[in-house]
Amino acid sequence: MDSKKQTQFATMAAQARRDIVRMVGAVQSGHPGGSLSSTDFLTVLFSDVLRQSASTFTRDAKGADAFILSAGHITPIYYSLLSLNGYIERDELATFRKFGTRLQGHPCIHGGVKGITQVSGSLGQGLSCAAGLALAKKLDKEDRKVYVLVGDGESEEGQIWEAGIFAAHHQLDNLIAMTDWNGQQIDGPVEQVGGMGDLKAKWEAFGWNVVVCEDGHDYAQICTAFDAAAAASGKGKPVMILFKTDMGHGIDFMAGTHKWHGKAPSAEQVEQALAQLPETEYGDFKF
Amino acid sequence: MKQYIDTGKKDTRSGFGAGLYEAGKADSRVMALTADLIGSLKMDAFAKDFPERYVECGIGEANMVGVAAGLAIAGKIPFIGSFAEFMSGRVYDQVRQEVSYGNTNVKIAASHAGLTVGEDGATHQTMEDIALMRALPGMVVICPCDYNQTKAATIAAAQYDGPVYLRFGRPGVPNFTPEDQNFEIGKAILLNEGKDVTVFATGHLVWEALQAAQALEAEGISVEVIDIATIKPLDEAAVVASARKTGAVVCAEEHNMAGGLGELVAGVLAAQAPTPMEYVNGADLFGQSGTPAQLMKAYGLDCEGVVKAVKRVLARK
Structure with missing residues (x-):
């Protein structure tokens, strides 16, 4: 991939990581771990893949690609990317999780935030909603896709697999799901807590086309995965991209552990984290 | 009293099927989804004539709720259908998040409600669904009384x-x-004017209330019968006005006490017009196998049960 794009992604992702830490630190609550693991591929999705524009966004996603965040707790990265891609003002991030905010702890539609298509928070439900949107696009003969992000821990929810059966049975090949395969959940490593096993084999057994991205923090590999997913779509099967990632990626003391799933850094830790992340041309949002 | 004629027994679920077909014919956004119960929900005619708008979801009610939410966001008007227990208790969290909190235009068709499922027994006889659904912000709860009203x-x-x-x-x-009546959401329907007592009834109990009113008229008791076809939003003005007029109230429903019509009306009257009340409902019990008639009689959810409740409340007036 060209180095210009590589730099663009890296810059946006660095700013997003700064945002995540500052947002969660400011209210001493929120979910940095999964936000940081999904930062890189969501940066690519929002800035380069999703055919959706901030200025023409409508909830019904008519004529555009749709995105559903099923793992609703990773709002820090979601809101940061909405701000970095022009859906909301940068400084609105300062209201995150505060009383009266549109940027609720988990996504809500009531404030009319551009870029939010459906509420989420109670896990396991977004894939079904995305399947419904994909079905509607097929019925309306709209050549657009529906993207949805689920967590690997979230995939312990039975409804994920109900949706998996449904989407394959109805040949929703305009549906592209993504799993943030970070291997961690609240109580510990996924393999110790829920034991998801081989997600690739599971999704293939459910009749999906599966793309595995071995390094979900490498932009070249991420772009290759999205390209492969686009190529695999339209062929009678829904597509799952499994992004192998590290929870807490990009901040040394948060990386590779479940401990920062839903824990806020102290003021001192925020400074320690920011020291590891370059300032960017976007600038930090203001409190 | 005003006479009502039974034009022949028909199931309310067939009224739903007929209404769904009409709605689908009138508006191409209307869709029908079911979880392996097309026949039970009487969706056959819709599926035959509008096959692309009929979606079989298999036995996955939770997923069906989410799929419907997605369709609704995209501008469709999806009706999702299953047994009332599986459209409320089984999927409460999905309905809460994807439909109620997400404010999606989803219509939940909850068939086989209450004891009158009959022989299937308690697992299939929800007596709690009104409570669950009316607790959800923004959820309209409708419980029609016969075929024609269900269609409308x-x-x-x-x-x-x-x-x-x-x-x-x-x-x-x-x-x-x-x-071919016009159904107005949120409006109580006055079926019989009376002066001694008001019976607020919903669903299958409405006919029983009319039979009770007839029997009581022969004893010189004048019963006002009001069909609460919409439980939420409740027609509070109609409830309060009638309670003030008659000074005694009975609530009759095929549902348990907790969170049902009786508690709802009691709450409104306690605040606005305290009135002696009695209840005809399933108390705090599960059902069991039996014919619908056997069960309704055994649990006192019939004409006789309404007559007894009226006499109890009149004794307290």
Whole structure:
């Protein structure tokens, strides 16, 4: 991939990581771990893949690609990317999780935030909603896709697999799901807590086309995965991209552990984290 | 008293099927989804004539709720249908998040509600669904009383913009309300004017309340019968006005006490017009196997049960 794009992604992702830490630190609550693991591929999705524009966004996603965040707790990265891609003002991030905010702890539609298509928070439900949107696009003969992000821990929810059966049975090949395969959940490593096993084999057994991205923090590999997913779509099967990632990626003391799933850094830790992340041309949002 | 004629027993779920078909014919956005129960939900005619708008979801009610939410966000008007227990208790969290909190235009068709599922027994006989659904912000809860009213309510639900829980039943019951009536969401329906006592009834109990009113008239008791076809939003003005007029109230429903019509009316009257009240409901019990008639009699959810409740409340007036 060209180095210009590589730099663009890296810059946006660095700013997003700064945002995540500052947002969660400011209210001493929120979910940095999964936000940081999904930062890189969501940066690519929002800035380069999703055919959706901030200025023409409508909830019904008519004529555009749709995105559903099923793992609703990773709002820090979601809101940061909405701000970095022009859906909301940068400084609105300062209201995150505060009383009266549109940027609720988990996504809500009531404030009319551009870029939010459906509420989420109670896990396991977004894939079904995305399947419904994909079905509607097929019925309306709209050549657009529906993207949805689920967590690997979230995939312990039975409804994920109900949706998996449904989407394959109805040949929703305009549906592209993504799993943030970070291997961690609240109580510990996924393999110790829920034991998801081989997600690739599971999704293939459910009749999906599966793309595995071995390094979900490498932009070249991420772009290759999205390209492969686009190529695999339209062929009678829904597509799952499994992004192998590290929870807490990009901040040394948060990386590779479940401990920062839903824990806020102290003021001192925020400074320690920011020291590891370059300032960017976007600038930090203001409190 | 005003006479109502049973034009022949028909199941309310067939009224739903007929209304769904009409709604689908009138508006191409209307869709029908079911979880392996097309026959039970009487969706066959819709599926035959509008096959691309009929979606079989298999036995996955939770997923069906989410799929419907997605369709609704995209501008469709999806009706999702299963047994009332599986459209409320089984999927409460999905309905809460994807439909109620997400404010999606999903219509929940909850069939086989209450004891009158009959022989299937308690697992299939929800007596708690009204409580669950009316607790959800923004959820309209409709419980029509016969075939004609269910058909009209289904058409009204399709035209209404927002989440609706439409509750109906399995067995054939007297069909006595006008054919091709206009159903107004949120409006109580005065079926018989009376002066001694008011019976607020919903669903299958409405016919029983009319029979009770007839029997009581022979004893010189004048009973006002009001059909609470929409439980939420409740027609509070009609409830308060009638309670003030008669000074005694009975609430009759095929549902348990907790969170049902009786508690709802009691709450309104306690605040606005305290009135002696008695209840005809399933108390705090699970059902069991039996014919619908056996069960309704055994749990006191019939004409005789209403007559007894009226006498109890009149003794306290």
